[in-house]
Amino acid sequence: MPVPLDDQDGRRRCRDCGDWNPLDEFCASSERPSGRGSYCKPCFNARSKASYAKRVKQRYDREVKTPREVPDGHRFCADCGTVKPVADFPRNRSDSTGYATYCKPCHNHRTRETKQRLYGGDREYHLRRRYGVGEKEFQELLAEQGGVCAICRRPDPEHLDHDHRTGWVRGILCFNCNGGLGQFKDNADVLARAITYLRGTTWQRVLIHPGVFQMCSPTRGRPPSQRS
Known part of the structure; x- marks a missing residue:
């Protein structure tokens, strides 16, 4: 039964x-x-x-691979074929484990190889990804500026400046000018007040007698120290 x-x-x-x-x-x-x-x-x-x-x-007509036994807190890298601690793997929120498939050296090597294959190098990848232009457009814009910074006119600027609100490219600046605009948060009103401030507080040499000069400021401030 x-x-x-x-x-x-x-x-x-x-x-x-x-x-x-x-x-x-x-x-x-x-x-x-x-x-x-x-x-x-x-x-x-x-x-x-x-x-x-x-x-x-x-x-x-092939066999299914047997799951690899990996100790807790470790992960297998399919590129180099080694088992490493999870701290040696980059973070990846899209993976259920929270870590990438390849260890950091292999991940970096694959990234460089992909950038080289698709974009011809890191710079082209960076320009395309962040600004939507390439090295060719960069050089054309630099030629339109005469090969100098759009603000201070120093030669060989390297930083592509863009409007953070719209994403539009504005010009090519040197490191100092690009950083200066960033510090002022691209605020034209604040920059205008900074210009007014400089004009009103800049100390100048004024001739008060033949061969005698005096340092004075148009609006405010105090004279520089005698020790300076």
Whole structure:
């Protein structure tokens, strides 16, 4: 006489391993009155993996790789083939583990290789990604400026300036001018007040007698120290 799958205590016998377990340890099944299948979860998972390996073998004629055993707090890098602590992997919020697939050296090597292959180098990648222009457009804009900074007119500026509100490129500046605009937060009113301030507080040499000069300021301030 066959043994019933369910006994009076709400337990079920797994058809694979033969163990009696509570119903909540069996996989869900809408075809059974109890809502649970005939196999416990470990046995069901083993059956699913075996079925998947069989389909891969029949369709692609290859074996499914056995999961690699990695100690807790470690991760396997598929590029260099080594097991390293998770601290040696970059962060990646899109991955369920929170870390990238490749260790930091391999990740950096792949990144450099991709930038070189798609953009021809780091600079072109940076210009395209951040400003939407390339080195060719950069050189054309620099030629229009006469090869000098758009503000102080010093030669060979290297920083592409853009409007942080609209993203539009404005010109090419030297390091100091680009940093200065950033410190003033691109605020024209504040910059205008800074100009007024400089004009009103700049000390000048005023001739008060032939051969005699006096330092004075148009509005405010005090004379420089005699020790300076």
